[in-house]
Amino acid sequence: MGGIQAAHRPVAEALKTIADALHHSQQGRKAMPQIPFHGSRVVKQESERAALELRIAAWLYLEHRIRLPKVKEDAAMRELFRELGRAAADALYDLGDIESIDFADYINEQVKRLG
Amino acid sequence: MLDVERVRVRELLEQAKTYRKRGDALRRVGRENEALEAYRGGLVALTDALKILGPTKEQIAARSPPATSLPAELKEGLDELVEVFGARGGMLQRLNLLKEASESYSEGAVLEQRFGLPSTYNQLNAVKYSLLSGAGRLRDFEPQLHELAVHLDTNLRADKSFSDSGWAWADLGDCLALLGKPDEAREAYLSFISKAEIKSPERTLDVLKEIALRLEELADPDAPRLRAAINILESGISTQ
Numbered sequence: 001m002g003g004i005q006a007a008h009r010p011v012a013e014a015l016k017t018i019a020d021a022l023h024h025s026q027q028g029r030k031a032m033p034q035i036p037f038h039g040s041r042v043v044k045q046e047s048e049r050a051a052l053e054l055r056i057a058a059w060l061y062l063e064h065r066i067r068l069p070k071v072k073e074d075a076a077m078r079e080l081f082r083e084l085g086r087a088a089a090d091a092l093y094d095l096g097d098i099e100s101i102d103f104a105d106y107i108n109e110q111v112k113r114l115g
Numbered sequence: 116m117l118d119v120e121r122v123r124v125r126e127l128l129e130q131a132k133t134y135r136k137r138g139d140a141l142r143r144v145g146r147e148n149e150a151l152e153a154y155r156g157g158l159v160a161l162t163d164a165l166k167i168l169g170p171t172k173e174q175i176a177a178r179s180p181p182a183t184s185l186p187a188e189l190k191e192g193l194d195e196l197v198e199v200f201g202a203r204g205g206m207l208q209r210l211n212l213l214k215e216a217s218e219s220y221s222e223g224a225v226l227e228q229r230f231g232l233p234s235t236y237n238q239l240n241a242v243k244y245s246l247l248s249g250a251g252r253l254r255d256f257e258p259q260l261h262e263l264a265v266h267l268d269t270n271l272r273a274d275k276s277f278s279d280s281g282w283a284w285a286d287l288g289d290c291l292a293l294l295g296k297p298d299e300a301r302e303a304y305l306s307f308i309s310k311a312e313i314k315s316p317e318r319t320l321d322v323l324k325e326i327a328l329r330l331e332e333l334a335d336p337d338a339p340r341l342r343a344a345i346n347i348l349e350s351g352i353s354t355q
Contacts, residue, residue, distance in 0.1 A: 023312075041352070045313050086133060093136035094314050101140050108133065 012066075012080055015058035023051035025087035052091040059084040063110065072114055085111040116171050116192050124195050127164040131157040131202055138209060154209045161203040168196050175226070182230035193230060197223050201236045208244065217244040233270040233277045235263050239286050242293075243322065247329050253293060253337040264290035281311030285319050292323075292344030295337065301347045308351050316352050320345065 008014070062071050062081045071077045085107045092104035116124075134157030141150035171192035175185070182190055200223030207216035223237030242256050242263075267287040271278045278284075288303035308316050327341035 041308075041313070048313055086129060090133055090136050093133075093140040096140045096143050098144060101137075101144070104137070104140075108137075 012058040012062050012077075012084070015054045015061070016080065016084060019051040019054035019058070019087075022047040022054070025055075025083070025090075048091070052088060052095075055084050055088040055091070059088055059107065068110070068114060078114060081114060082111050116168070116188060120167050121191070121195075124164045124167050124199070127160045127167075128195075128198060128202060131160040131164075131206065134160065135202075135206060135209070142209075151210065154206055157206045158203065158210065161199055161206060164195075164199045165203070168192060168199060172196055180230045182232055185230075193226060193232075197226050197232065197234065197237060199223075200226070201240065204237065204240055204244070213244055213248050217241060217248060220244060233267075233274055234283065235267055235286050235290075236282065238263055239289060243289075243326060246326050249329070249333055252333075252335050253330060253340065257294060260290045260293050264294065279310065281307050281309075281315060284310060285315070288348075289319070289323070289344070292347065293340060295340045295343075297340075297343045297347060300344060301351070304348050304351050308348075316348060320348050320352075323348065 009017070059081065062077065062084070066077070071081050089104040089107045089111075092100040092107070134153045138150040138153035138157065141147075141153060171189065175189060175193055175196070178185060178189065182193060185193065200219050204216045204219035204223065207213075207219055220237045220241040224241045226232070227234060227237050238259075242259060245251060245256065246253060264287060267283060267290065271283060271287065284303050284307035288300045288307055291297075291300035291303060304316075307319075323341055323345050327338060327345060330338035330341060
């Protein structure tokens with residue numbers, strides 16, 4: 001008998017999928033929002049913000065639960081860490097308050113450290 | 116272009132975007148020196164991307180339009196080149212290097228025009244930065260703006276995925292506003308606001324304000340068109 005599908009997706013990937021559905025990190029380049037009622041500023045603001053918080057949660061999970069040495073060993077996880085980090089940092093810079101800028105700088109440093 | 120080069124170009128474009136956003140954030144909180152450092156970082160990334168795309172640029176120069184007749188790999192390279200020229204223009208403009216910004220947009224504009232690409236980002240920015248540098252009055256650019264508006268309108272009607280892009284609607288709104296057609300511009304701006312990310316209209320507004328100030332300084336008789344466009348965009352954002 002071959003392998004069976006995992007009962008659940010890895011946590012960081014699952015969070016990223018939900019975040020992408022709310023606001024895709026490449027949306028600015030390619031397409032329009034996928035959420036209903038995207039014409040409403042409030043709805044769009046909330047979905048972009050929720051996507052950011054989910055990406056931060058996923059990134060912190062990789063950083064503190066999986067830990068960087070293990071992330072570094074696995075090419076797919078490394079890419080996920082980098083992708084989540086960049087999307088989160090970009091959105092934090094857009095928020096523009098000092099705490100968000102500092103946190104975005106921290107994320108970028110950690111992503112750079114990983115290589 | 117090799118796959119590894121394509122991946123590297125995308126990576127450099129993403130890096131440049133992060134530098135740009137960092138620079139914009141730092142500039143907003145008054146940390147100007149750090150903002151300039153971030154923009155310079157972005158410029159290095161985009162210059163590296165252009166170097167990688169050098170051989171692709173030469174191959175494209177030797178080909179005849181339209182873009183649809185290009186092999187898929189070259190078409191992809193053409194899109195990347197146009198995007199890099201546009202992003203580079205934006206970075207140079209933030210560094211207040213207007214002449215260099217205008218040159219970068221012009222290089223991208225030549226490709227957009229020659230290959231009949233749906234996007235007009237570089238062409239419209241080439242006009243905007245000509246206005247900012249005082250190279251002419253708004254009226255001098257009307258034929259070009261009219262041509263761009265027709266081109267955008269045609270492609271927005273024909274191409275669903277192009278019509279999904281908020282930026283294409285922003286470009287159409289800008290063209291119509293600069294041509295002194297506020298009602299039509301309003302429709303386009305409303306589509307832009309609805310389709311774009313939350314921060315995007317603010318950036319468009321900043322550029323329009325910059326051009327309005329410049330035209331007023333130069334006593335351009337059509338400067339009020341810009342004020343009308345700013346009002347439309349501001350009211351569109353506030354009523355969303």
